[in-house]
Structure formats: structure tokens, C-alpha cells
Amino acid sequence: MWDLNIYTILTFFPVAICFFMVFLCFRQRSRLEARALGLLMLSIAWWSLFYALELLSYDLESMRLLNKISYPGIVSVSVFYFLFSMALVDKRDWFRWKRIVMLFIVPIAVLIAMWTNEQHWLFYSLSEIDHTSTFPLQRLVHGPLFWIAMLYNYLLLLSGIIAVFRKYIHSTGLYKGQLGTVLLGTVFPILVNINYLFGFVDVGNLDLTPFAFTVAGVFAAAGVFRYRLFDIRPVARETVIERLPDGIVILDDGGRIVDLNPMACKMLGIDASDAIGNSVQEVFSDIESVVSFFTSGSEKRELNVRERVIEIKQSPIYSNKGKIRGHIALLTDITERKEVEDALRQSEERLALAVKGGKIGLWDLKMKKGEFSINDRYYQIMGYSAGGSVITFQQWKEFVHPEDLLPCLEEMDKCYEGQTDYFDIEYRMLSKGGEWIWVHDRGEAAERDEDGRATRILGTHIDISPTKQIEEALRESQMMYKKLATTDMLTGVMNRYSLTELLKLETERSRRYSAPLSLIMFDLDNLKTVNDNFGHLAGDDALKLTCSFVQSNIRSCDYIGRWGGDEFLIVATNTDLEGAIKMAEKLRSGLSSVDKKEYGPLTISIGVTTLLENESDFDGLLRRADEALYESKRSGKNRVTSVI
Template sequence: MATVSHIEGFEKLRLLDAAIEQARHAVLITDADLDEGPCIVYVNAAFEQMTGYARSDVLGKTPALLQGPRTSRVVLDRLRAALESGGDFDGETINYRKDGSTYMVRWQVSPVYAEDAPERITHFVSIQQDVTEERARDERLRLLSTAVEVSGDPVMITDPSGTITYVNATFEELMGVARSEVLGDNPRRFKSGRQDDAFYRVMWQTLERGETFRGEFVNRRRDGSLVHLEQTITPVLDDRGRISHYVALGKDITDRVRMEDEIRRVAHTDWLTGVANRLSLGNTLEAEIERCQRYGRPLSLIMFDLDHFKAVNDRYGHEAGDEVLKSLAQTVTAELREADTLGRWGGEEFMIVVPETRLVGANALAEKLRQAVAAMNVPGVPSVTASFGVAELASGDSAKLLARRADEAMYQAKQAGRDRVVAL
């Protein structure tokens, strides 16, 4: 009659056999004959599923039947050395299924010692796992990580609260910071103040809805200079559909913005004096007239012209004349309010749009400017003077009519002896 301990022993063996047979990972057991084998004495169902071999195909054969041209000889040599020394082995290589297809396998091999002779190895147990998909995923992640790191555009990743978890090398170079300085920090450290709270409020509302936000950011580098970024920020969702990170991909458009600004400046600025050109000045005048007429506000116009400027050019040369015009623009600009607009109307003739100002105030300003011009000092050129005409916007005036009255007032100043102000 079987004892209780025997029954328990058989039950344990049965449970152990069932556990190995139903294990998710492949199990392969060989004998310890390293001269002829080792030979396979057991494989479980997971091994059959992984390799395509039935156990009847492999029992009594060596695991070499799983090897092929792409199996790493280096890994096999390490395995052999571990088996001969009686040590454990952990490694990966490419194996071949019965149909000839390949898979990446991870082996964990351990020796089994005899109960009656602890120094004698009787078997080797190999736990095997098909890691083909895992390694392919690792390779994709490696390639993606490399591509992001070497990208010519700046990349930044934050957690849902906005804490920076990654920046690439281009970001470091562009912003003038080392990643060790910014990891754990917040992107707000780069804010320039050029965008208002409404801009960032819309950004966060878009991102928190799980939508991509695209916008132009004006950030500040470490050295204080500005960088313009055309940026796309995309929420990354986890397996539960919750936002786990934000990925910001940027494109440095600083040079483009600078070029566009320069084009606009050239289109609206007089090339010599740097003040508004005739087109820009005309647009400003029309806009101010429309505004003042809509809200019933005053507006005045000052027109002035250098006296005897042709004589300056004829006697001292056009370069000296250009210096006079530049000095004139600088002198007059220094006396104006921010709301006033000075422009070159043509040749040596200039115009000033003076909003929120009636005739008496514009007349006083013109007199101050006349004195400033007369006191102007241009090296190599004697003092110059200017004649000023002033007109105030009347009901129903167009830009053309207002400019005509200012021009008429200036003409009267010329006729009256120059270097004076006439208001109409």
C-alpha cells in the first residue's frame, strides 16, 4: 500500500509536469552528454508551437537542428563553454523553425545535478522565449530614438504637467542650454513675453482635448536673443487613452521671420532716411483720417521742405546732401511723440501726421521743429533751414484735400521768406 508521502510525491510530480506542459515559455530538457549531444529528452507544448516541430521530431536529437546560417557562432561558443563548466547561460540568437523561417530566441540554460552525486550533471534545462517581436520593437524604438536625437529640428518631450523629460541635441544647440539644465524644468523658462496669456490658454485647451496644437512661438534663448519656432505639439496617449506625454516638434524660422520683417521694412521705409516712405505715409494718413472722422477726434498735418536744398547739393555734392537729409530725419524724429508719423514725401519734402492734435498744437510743434532744424549741425555743411506748413482736418476732408492745404501753407511760408511756419 502506497504511503502518504509517496502519494504526495506523485501528486507533486503530476502537478509539476502539468505546470511545465502548460507553461507559456518553451521548455527543452537534454541529457548531459556533450560528446554525442546533448540529446533532447523532453520538450513542452510551447516549444512545439514556437518551433513547429512535434516532440516526436526532436526527441533523441540535438538542439543543433534548430540552428542555421544566421545562428550566432559566438553565442553558441559561449553556450558550449557554460555547459562544459556547469554554469548557467543566458543569451539570444536566431534559430530556425521546421518550415525554415527564423525567430529570435532567448535561452536560459541551467544544469541539473544527480541527487546521489552532487558534482555530476545529469541534464540541462533550457527555458526558451520567442523574442522576435520584442527585439523588432526594440530596433524600431532604437531607430526612432536615433532619428529624433540626430534630427536637424528641435524636439522636446514633456509629461502631462509640462515638466520636460527629453530634449534632443538640436534643441540644446538652438536654445543654448544643456539637457541636464532643462530636464525636470518647465518650458515656460523659454517664454519671451511676446505672446499673451490668451495664446497659451488656447494651446492648453487644444492639448487637453487630445488634439494637436500648431503655432508660431517666440522663445528666448539663454543669451537673451529671440528664436522663432514653427511648432507642432502632439499629445501621446497611454493604453488607457490618457495623456502620458506631449511631443513638441519645432522648426527654426528665425531667419525667415527676420527676412520677412526686412522686406516689410524696405517696402514701408525710405531707403535713405529710415522714416516712412510715401506709400506708407499715405496709408497712415488715410487710416488716421478714417479713425478721426469716425470718432470725431482732431488730426493735423505738418508738411516741411528744406530751404535752398538744391544749392547744398550743387555746392557740397549729393553725398553731403544725403547726410543733411539723414540728420534732418533724426533731428525731427527726436522731437515727435510715439503716436506721430514722420515720412519722406519726396526729395527734400517731408510730412508729419499728428493725431489727436488741433491746429494750435500742431503749429507749436512745427515751430519747435523749425528751431531744431536751424540748430542742426551737419559736418562740412553750413546750417540749413526749413519752411513749414500746417493744416487741420476739416469735416469732409480727404487725405488729398488735407495734404493740399498743408502744401499750400508751406508754399506761403516759402513765399514769405522761408524758415518760418504758416498754418491754414
């Protein structure tokens, strides 16, 4: 039955690679794109394995049988590639079960047609053994049903490629490289398959497509796992980070560089393409101080890097669950400031030169006299014309924001008492225009008395308002992305993701404390009619009006969210079935009385259920609520139905 030779044995190497890739993907199964890629590789592995076994066969009956067994993998490849593409571009609606089932309708029909080919010969019009090759091959003449199947497969493949290509065009840096890797890998198997179908390059009846798809899978896995694009996503990157005058370096939780902006590349003397995806030990192997900073977990340090002095601040990046997913480092070139500070320490003459020509504000505090001498640049930062002068320390305090004064004095006192040699403070000062500007002062004791107390402190004064504005923009962007991730943007209620997380927590709490938990599922009756007759803006208005009414008529301990389309869920905590039915009936009757002149009164159909004592999760709760809602719709709409 088997014909072993060097060519057929070699075909098992791609099979082994496929199964290894499946193993890697399912180790990362918490990530949607990894699960989709794992299923794609499993389909390719199935196809490759049984085609390799077919190549070992020498009788026609065995070849036909193995070809049929391989077909579940063949028809699944295009579907799972499409789903993998949707995961890459964040179109997660395609992972709803209804859509997945819809995608598999044609592949299932293809399977049936292929498995019954001997009864109609519409899929393969001819199947025979070709003995002209080095080893026996099955020669297939494709029938009309085969070409219909190919059309469907290529529609899915092209749809996925177009979606990824659009994302690629609008991406930058690491994200562009990752998506480009996936696209590049996809081209090869398509060209191989087209050649097999139309014979541009003669390879006989040998189909190399499954092995070519192995190459595509390796490219896709390299893009996802090597660069780890999806571990940390950009926050307003195009508008903030690329134009930031300071350097930004983003690391994942494994110490690999995920991204960095042009200024960071300039400061550190590296190229982004060489750094991204590699560990800090590899990238900065010749700069031990940089490696030490990133690996030690330090929050702030000044480092000498390639004849420049760089101040690095490092902060953790947290996931929605509070886990550290990586770190972001802010790099500031303080070479000029350090040069000025060195000049201050070395001599009064150097100080005079720095005061005259420097771009940084300078100050000289004589503690016993209470004199606070400042240079022209200090005045300019505050919005006044040049004219260095001496003010009293008390006058200086009047310019400091009341909320910042006490922290500033505490840090200065530590330096004065000898607890520290210097201090760094960030605070707000009142400018000439009446606005509060952010400044950064660094002071160092230049002279001390016999008791160790500072008698003279010299320092620098820098306007950091632009940096503070950027930091605020980053915070606002993070808050915006968090809201986008948990809120339905049309209605303002919770979205499906946040509802799912809430149901997990409330189900566990209900079981732990034996507290009742009920679920109310409703949707708008005749929403399609409103959309058809008055337009989708009217339909959107109806959804928003309904959610607003429900939110104002449920308890503060209850939650409402959009489950999908015009379906909504109310999670009624500490509420049994009877209480939930009363709540639902109150909402139904109340909403019916709300009249919209444009499209008439609004009505809803409602399904109600409650968590059973023996239930360990909320799957049954959702299923029963959906059944109850369906019964309300089937029974005439605008009613409440409960199911236990």
C-alpha cells in the first residue's frame, strides 16, 4: 500500500513544522489572534499530513480515501485565514458563533460534494493514477463544483489580504513590519496554488500547496510572536510619540524592545529596525549602564550615553486586569543642564559665563540673607523681559502654587539639613500672564557651615510645560482607549466585553454568598421598520432613547449593557426571579408610554431568567434568557416571558 522514497519521506518535514506551530500557538491561546493562527496551522497540518500519506500510496483506492480524509483541512484553511486576518485588524465581530457557522456553510457543502463524487463526478470529473512521475500520483480533472469551491476560497483569502493590507498602510514602525511579514508570507502559497491549477510551471500532478501554506504559517507566526505586537498597543502614537522632543522606549514584560521613537534612536545611537523585537541586552551590549538600568527595575537614573548625559524615567504599563505588561521609558537629554551645573560647581567665573549665555534659568540662594538671585532666562520663563535681579526667598514662595509649596519646601529642607546633597522638584509657578506653568528645579548645596547646614544653594530652572502637556495627553489617551474598550459608543452603556467580565464576577459572587442573581434580556420591537421608514439615524435615536429610559429606571446596583445589535442585558444583582419579572414588566409598560412623534411609541420584548443553585457559570443563564426573549417575540412582542 505504501511507496517509500526520499521525496515522499521529505514531505513529512512540513507536517512536523505545522504541528509544532500549532503547539506554539496554543501556548498563547489567551490571545485571539494566536487561537485563530493555531486553528489555521491545524488545518494546514491536517491537509499536509494526509496529502503526504497519499503520496506514499500506490493504489488508486487508497489515494482517493486519503484525499477525502484530507479535505476537512483543505476547506478550513481559507476560513481560518480569514478569521486570523480579522483578528489582526481587530474586527472581532467575526468571531461570533453565528458568523463562524455562516462561513462554514459553503465548506460543508464542498465536503459533501467531494465525499460523494463517485455518485455524480461533478467535483472531480476524472480520478486516475499517473505513472509518469518519479512516484505514483493521483491525476485529477476538476469539475464545475471544484471551481465553485475555489472561487469561495479565494474570495475569503482576498478579503483577509485586503483587510490586512489596509491596516498595513495606516500602521507605522513595528506594527507595519509585523503586518508586512504576514502579507509577504501569504503571497507564496497563492502563487503555488495558481500554478498547480493552471500549470504555468510544469510540476506534473504534484500539489505543493499545503507545504507552501506551511511557509505562510511560519511567516505569520514570526510576525505575531517574534515582534509581540499585540502585547502592548500604541497610545495616540502618530500624534504624540513621533513628534515628542524626548525619547520614548517601550519594552514588553520579557525585556524586549517593542517600539521606540526617532528621538530615542538619536539619543541612544541605534537604528529602530535593529532594536525592535530584541532584548535590551542584545541592543545595548556595548553600553552596560543602559542594560543595568532596564534590568534593575530602577525608576529614574542619569546615564552617560555616547558622550551625552541622558536622564531616563521608567514606568510600568498595566493591563486591564492590573498585571504589568511592560514598561515605558522617557529619555531626556540633560547634557546642557549638566554642563551648566558643572560650571556652577567649578568656579564663580564659569558661573558668570553660564549666566550670561545659557538657555537654562539659573538661581543662587543665599540662606542666611534670604536672597534669591536669578538670571535673565529665569525671568523669561516666567514671561517677563530680561533683567536678572535679586528677590527675597519670601517673594519667590509667593509665585509658587499653594498646592506645590509645601512639597517643594520639604525637599529643599532635606538638602539644607544635609540629608541629601541635591534635590529635584517639579512645581507650578505663576507667570506674568496669570497662568500656571510647570517648571523643574534642581538645586545642589555649594557651601555648608560647620554643622553641615547649607549656606548657599545653586540651581537650574527649566520650563517643562510642553512635557507635562504631553504626559496629560498620554493619560487622556489611555482613559479614552479604556472607555472605548468597555463602553458601547452609540448608547453609552457597557459593551459585550465588559458585560462578560461583569457576569463572571457576579456569577462567582452569587455562588459564594448564595445571593440571587437574575438576567433580563430585551430588544426593540420593529427596529427594522423604524430604520426602513425613517432612516438609520432614527433607529440609532430609538436605541439611545431606550437605553436612557432603562438606565433611569433601574437600581444603582443593577447594570445594563449592549449584547449585540438591538439586544441588551440587565444584570439584576440580589434579585430573584419574581423581582426580576416585576422589574421587567415595569420597564416594558413604562417604555410603551414614551412617545416619539417621528416614529411612534417604542416597545420591547423581554426574556427573564435567574441563576440556578447548581450552575457554576453564566452560559446557561444567557441561554435561558435568550430562549425567553425568543418566546416573547414569537408570542406577539411587547411582553415579558420567564424561563427557569
